[in-house]
Amino acid sequence: MMDEEKNAVPYIVHEGVLARMERQLKRLFIAIIVLIAALVLSNGAWLYAWMQYDYSSEYIEAEQDGRGINVVGGGDVRFGSESFYLEEKETP
DSSP states (O other), rough: OOOHHHHHHHHHHHHHHHHHHHHHHHHHHHHHHHHHHHHHHHHHHHHHHHTTTTOOOOOEEEETTTOEEEEEEETTEEEEETTTHHHHHHHO
16 A cells, blocks of 8 residues: 555646646647648749759760860860860970
């Protein structure tokens, strides 16, 4: 009988703890709803920003001459790993 009295929690304390837990649960639920809304809004903003650009693809025919230089557009643009050094050597 003495053990039951030592472990007994008054009813008012138990009710106070439950009321505090209910308030915490309500706050956590509101926080979860706010975070889900923020996630949806941020994803929507990124998709909106991404769709503002007009992405297009065009095919450019490129070929290489015998020295490893890439020639694009019939010789208008020349680039490659060796083009800088070859152009530098060719000019006196």
